[in-house]
Ligand SMILES: Nc1ncnc2c1ncn2[C@@H]1O[C@H](COP(=O)(O)OP(=O)(O)OP(=O)(O)O)[C@@H](O)[C@H]1O
């Protein structure tokens with residue numbers, strides 16, 4: 230039987246074993262997820278140390294490292310799960326957004342594996358994966374809920390109406406939160422990744438430097454990080470030009486509060502406005518300790534249930550791709566072998 234005929238007739242299982250592959254940036258990751266909620270294995274190989282001397286991820290280096298790591302990563306994920314390839318029900322793979330060369334490695338590998346095993350190939354939108362990390366964190370989590378998404382490329386407040394329908398209430402008009410942290414880190418003399426490094430510096434400082442309020446006087450769920458980032462850069466340059474001393478710790482602390490308090494505030498307004506009870510969080514920025522504490526405190530005060538994935542599920546990983554892949558598998562959102570990587574897709578896209 231031909232591959233496409235075979236997968237069309239494959240029966241859907243509520244406890245399907247999905248092998249997920251993620252290679253959109255510098256992590257080569259593979260995971261086996263059962264029934265969209267249970268992580269049987271998770272392997273992440275990062276090429277981060279190769280990029281640090283360049284101050285950010287170098288696409289060509291990331292692609293080459295994926296090529297070297299992908300087979301080992303997948304083999305380990307399957308063996309750690311205590312299964313064999315023949316036990317798998319589907320292969321889920323990130324097809325966008327991300328670095329095109331990096332995505333292509335995962336997509337090509339997943340296509341070949343799905344074809345050779347005769348099982349469905351499920352394309353996954355990376356950002357929807359960040360949202361679905363919530364389903365692995367709280368096995369009872371069911372829509373509707375609000376998701377605060379804060380990552381290296383996205384900052385958005387999403388009304389997750391059901392498993393498939395997202396209403397993006399607002400997003401960043403310029404830089405993403407993580408991107409702003411990474412740029413501010415550089416001007417403070419810190420290495421990539423900016424979020425944990427700025428957080429470390431901020432611990433020794435106080436929030437005593439006035440920085441411009443974001444979109445002052447404007448209601449709604451949009452964000453803008455470019456003014457805040459520029460204010461920090463100008464502050465540093467002006468002090469340096471005048472030969473004046475300043476506290477990098479205080480600047481890091483003030484920037485961190487200005488960048489993150491607003492996320493918590495707007496997310497909780499959205500929960501209230503929609504009449505929901507739950508706030509879920511996703512994306513690499515939500516691994517930041519200050520943000521996590523603030524979310525816990527404010528949700529506690531307002532009686533909002535917080536679904537806060539553990540740090541390794543906030544940053545890029547393949548388990549979240551398996552969780553989202555399971556939802557798309559249930560919808561029979563399969564790809565054929567013409568599936569291509571796509572560098573830019575909308576938060577809502579599934580194909
Ligand atoms: N251990 C960590 N703790 C806190 N933040 C981190 C950590 N590691 C990376 N980050 C931050 O997370 C951000 C990247 O998040 P993520 O990996 O989710 O984004 P991305 O995959 O590059 O972009 P997107 O998901 O929007 O396509 C960076 O800004 C980085 O500084």
Ligand SMILES: [Mg+2]
Pocket residue numbers: 355359380381512513544545
């Ligand atoms: Mg990401």
